[in-house]
Amino acid sequence: xxxxxxxxxxxxxxxxxxxxxxxxxxxxxxxxxxxxxxxxxxxxxxxxxxxxxxxxxxxxxxxxxxxxxxxxxxxxxxxxxxxxxxxxxxxxxxxxxxxxxxxxxxxxxxxxxxxxxxxxxxxxxxxxxxxxxxxxxxxxxxxxxxxxxxxxxxxxxxxxxxxxxxxxxxxxxxxxxxxxxxxxxxxxxxxxxxxxxxxxxxxxxxxxxxxxxxxxxxxxxxxxxxxxxxxxxxxxxxxxxxxxxxxxxxxxxxxxxxxxxxxxxxxxxxxxxxxxxxxxxxxxxxxxxxxxxxxxxxxxxxxxxxxxxxxxxxxxxxxxxxxxxxxxxxxxxxxxxxxxxxxxxxxxxxxxxxxxxxxxxxxxxxxxxxxx
Amino acid sequence: xxxxxxxxxxxxxxxxxxxxxxxxxxxxxxxxxxxxxxxxxxxxxxxxxxxxxxxxxxxxxxxxxxxxxxxxxxxxxxxxxxxxxxxxxxxxxxxxxxxxxxxxxxxxxxxxxxxxxxxxxxxxxxxxxxxxxxxxxxxxxxxxxxxxxxxxxxxxxxxxxxxxxxxxxxxxxxxxxxxxxxxxxxxxxxxxxxxxxxxxxxxxxxxxxxxxxxxxxxxxxxxxxxxxxxxxxxxxxxxxxxxxxxxxxxx
Ligand SMILES: Nc1ncnc2c1ncn2[C@@H]1O[C@H](COP(=O)(O)OP(=O)(O)OP(=O)(O)O)[C@@H](O)[C@H]1O
Ligand SMILES: [Mg+2]
Numbered sequence: 292x293x294x295x296x297x298x299x300x301x302x303x304x305x306x307x308x309x310x311x312x313x314x315x316x317x318x319x320x321x322x323x324x325x326x327x328x329x330x331x332x333x334x335x336x337x338x339x340x341x342x343x344x345x346x347x348x349x350x351x352x353x354x355x356x357x358x359x360x361x362x363x364x365x366x367x368x369x370x371x372x373x374x375x376x377x378x379x380x381x382x383x384x385x386x387x388x389x390x391x392x393x394x395x396x397x398x399x400x401x402x403x404x405x406x407x408x409x410x411x412x413x414x415x416x417x418x419x420x421x422x423x424x425x426x427x428x429x430x431x432x433x434x435x436x437x438x439x440x441x442x443x444x445x446x447x448x449x450x451x452x453x454x455x456x457x458x459x460x461x462x463x464x465x466x467x468x469x470x471x472x473x474x475x476x477x478x479x480x481x482x483x484x485x486x487x488x489x490x491x492x493x494x495x496x497x498x499x500x501x502x503x504x505x506x507x508x509x510x511x512x513x514x515x516x517x518x519x520x521x522x523x524x525x526x527x528x529x530x531x532x533x534x535x536x537x538x539x540x541x542x543x544x545x546x547x548x549x550x551x552x553x554x555x556x557x558x559x560x561x562x563x564x565x566x567x568x569x570x571x572x573x574x575x576x577x578x579x580x581x582x583x584x585x586x587x588x589x590x591x592x593x594x595x596x597x598x599x600x601x602x603x604x605x606x607x608x609x610x611x612x613x614x615x616x617x618x619x620x621x622x623x624x625x626x627x628x629x630x631x632x633x634x635x636x637x638x639x640x641x642x643x644x645x646x647x648x649x650x651x652x653x654x655x656x657x658x659x660x661x662x663x
Numbered sequence: 664x665x666x667x668x669x670x671x672x673x674x675x676x677x678x679x680x681x682x683x684x685x686x687x688x689x690x691x692x693x694x695x696x697x698x699x700x701x702x703x704x705x706x707x708x709x710x711x712x713x714x715x716x717x718x719x720x721x722x723x724x725x726x727x728x729x730x731x732x733x734x735x736x737x738x739x740x741x742x743x744x745x746x747x748x749x750x751x752x753x754x755x756x757x758x759x760x761x762x763x764x765x766x767x768x769x770x771x772x773x774x775x776x777x778x779x780x781x782x783x784x785x786x787x788x789x790x791x792x793x794x795x796x797x798x799x800x801x802x803x804x805x806x807x808x809x810x811x812x813x814x815x816x817x818x819x820x821x822x823x824x825x826x827x828x829x830x831x832x833x834x835x836x837x838x839x840x841x842x843x844x845x846x847x848x849x850x851x852x853x854x855x856x857x858x859x860x861x862x863x864x865x866x867x868x869x870x871x872x873x874x875x876x877x878x879x880x881x882x883x884x885x886x887x888x889x890x891x892x893x894x895x896x897x898x899x900x901x902x903x904x905x906x907x908x909x910x911x912x913x914x
Contacts, residue, residue, distance in 0.1 A: 519784070522783065522784050522785070522786075523771070523777070523783040523784075523786050523787070523788070524780055524783040524784040526764060526768055526771070526772060527772060527780070527783055529761075529763060529764070530761045530764060530772055533761050533762055533763055533764075534759050534760075534761055534762075536722070536743070537755075537759045537761070538772075539742075539743035539744050539747070540720060540722075540743055540747055540752075540753050541747055541772060541773055541778075541828075541832065542744050542747030542748040542778050542832070543744060543778050544744050544778070544779070544780075545744070547779065547780040547781075548780045551780050551781075
């Protein structure tokens with residue numbers, strides 16, 4: 292029953308796409324490790340790291356699309372779930388530093404010594420164990436999503452009001468995490484990581500593994516999302532998106548549906564953030580910035596909301612553009628982002644994937660019309 | 664007539680008042696529907712017909728009055744989903760089908776049975792469910808369109824699909840708001856047939872303006888006016904009532 296549940300959702304295109312994601316995740320590290328530098332096929336570590344980062348963004352976009360594209364909940368605070376997952380991973384990585392910090396304190400991370408902490412805050416306990424951190428990476432964003440969703444969905448907060456609440460949530464968290472007395476590194480966040488599960492974070496081999504793990508997480512995210520959206524649950528979910536009150540009159544408890552995807556989506560975003568942090572080597576409160584969450588919405592819109600491949604493609608396109616533009620013409624990026632938003636909303640309501648579908652049908656029609 | 668509480672009534676409304684910013688959409692309305700009955704409700708625009716259905720289905724809370732279903736459930740205290748699971752199905756005045764779903768999936772969503780999200784995650788349609796879907800598709804004459812997205816249906820077809828969805832819910836009581844609006848004469852006649860067929864196994868309350876349709880149903884008629892009941896009886900009886908004539912002609 293479970294295998295049928297997992298397999299039924301994947302059409303041929305999606306299966307190929309998932310294989311492509313995995314192939315990238317395997318090929319890049321191999322080409323980095325096995326092909327010597329100088330050979331045209333050698334992949335430099337920074338490329339691998341960049342793609343690894345994009346894969347995490349893609350997973351965040353997929354998570355967001357699950358609630359926005361399939362259930363109509365426009366969350367403007369998904370960056371918060373991503374950042375919380377990232378902080379959980381960051382706390383684990385901080386504890387792995389041990390006595391190798393600047394102050395050489397075996398128990399307290401550097402910033403705590405600096406701020407005159409006498410002992411480890413209670414919520415840091417357990418984070419020296421990877422399994423504990425792994426649980427928290429999923430649990431912390433899920434619990435927050437559950438609490439927020441429980442109140443919002445039961446009181447039937449929808450549309451713009453819900454978007455504002457999620458945006459306020461990430462903003463409030465940003466302000467909170469900026470404070471030194473939160474015990475999470477304040478302004479500077481968590482950084483100077485040394486190793487993860489015993490492997491040095493900075494080494495190319497570890498980076499390769501992290502790149503592969505990112506691809507694997509995205510692939511699993513796609514499989515799980517496909518299973519969910521193509522199940523009868525998924526049909527009910529899109530029906531809630533299209534005509535919520537009609538579903539109530541059919542006897543569906545709409546809150547349960549919304550709450551489930553919202554929590555699932557938050558957990559996926561948390562995992563994405565957790566894999567992201569060791570690759571970039573830092574997590575700080577700016578990850579909670581409202582602009583990040585809005586950017587993620589743009590990735591989904593560009594790629595095509597309500598499709599599974601769309602958000603992944605959108606995350607890659609926009610972030611390639613961002614990496615390139617912030618390097619070449621840094622002052623232009625924000626304007627480009629704004630322009631992209633307008634273009635997509637006006638001209639590409641279904642995103643790149645929708646455009647692709649249009650081109651395909653049009654050329655098919657042209658071929659059908661052409662004299663044989 | 665409805666002052667005394669009947670224990671046998673399927674739907675019992677007594678003294679129901681609903682006001683919107685001081686305007687009384689329903690004014691001390693009382694109504695009784697017996698099990699197995701089909702009742703037609705007519706009345707000029709704004710008489711409160713749709714509001715009456717909103718009250719019964721839990722969309723609108725009355726300011727005062729009693730609404731009892733099946734002699735035991737106080738509908739003024741329950742929410743939409745709960746009322747639906749008690750066995751009250753509703754077709755809206757403006758057809759609301761799930762546009763991006765196929766005709767068959769629309770019916771599947773409406774099908775009585777599974778509603779909880781965790782069960783639907785793993786459930787596939789059973790053989791019995793598929794058979795029931797085929798049966799309903801035949802009744803509403805849409806077998807050929809079953810894999811078409813509902814967005815591509817004509818207005819009349821959407822009305823049919825809605826009736827099919829209502830059937831799929833297998834409710835004890837069907838509330839049908841203006842089923843033949845925008846239909847051709849032939850379609851209207853067929854709709855009356857389908858409703859009579861449904862009435863063999865279900866109780867029905869149908870709101871309609873179309874008099875030839877109401878005549879074709881051949882059931883007891885209630886006339887609403889300004890939120891209260893004006894007259895009740897056969898169509899011939901109520902159309903002979905001078906107050907009814909005045910309401911309809913005086914517009
Ligand atoms: N949510 C609302 N807010 C304010 N007024 C409302 C609301 N719903 C209905 N009304 C008013 O209540 C009155 C009764 O409306 P209702 O829709 O029940 O009429 P109806 O008998 O169904 O009419 P029609 O034949 O046009 O469908 C109308 O005057 C309408 O404007
Ligand atoms: Mg009406």
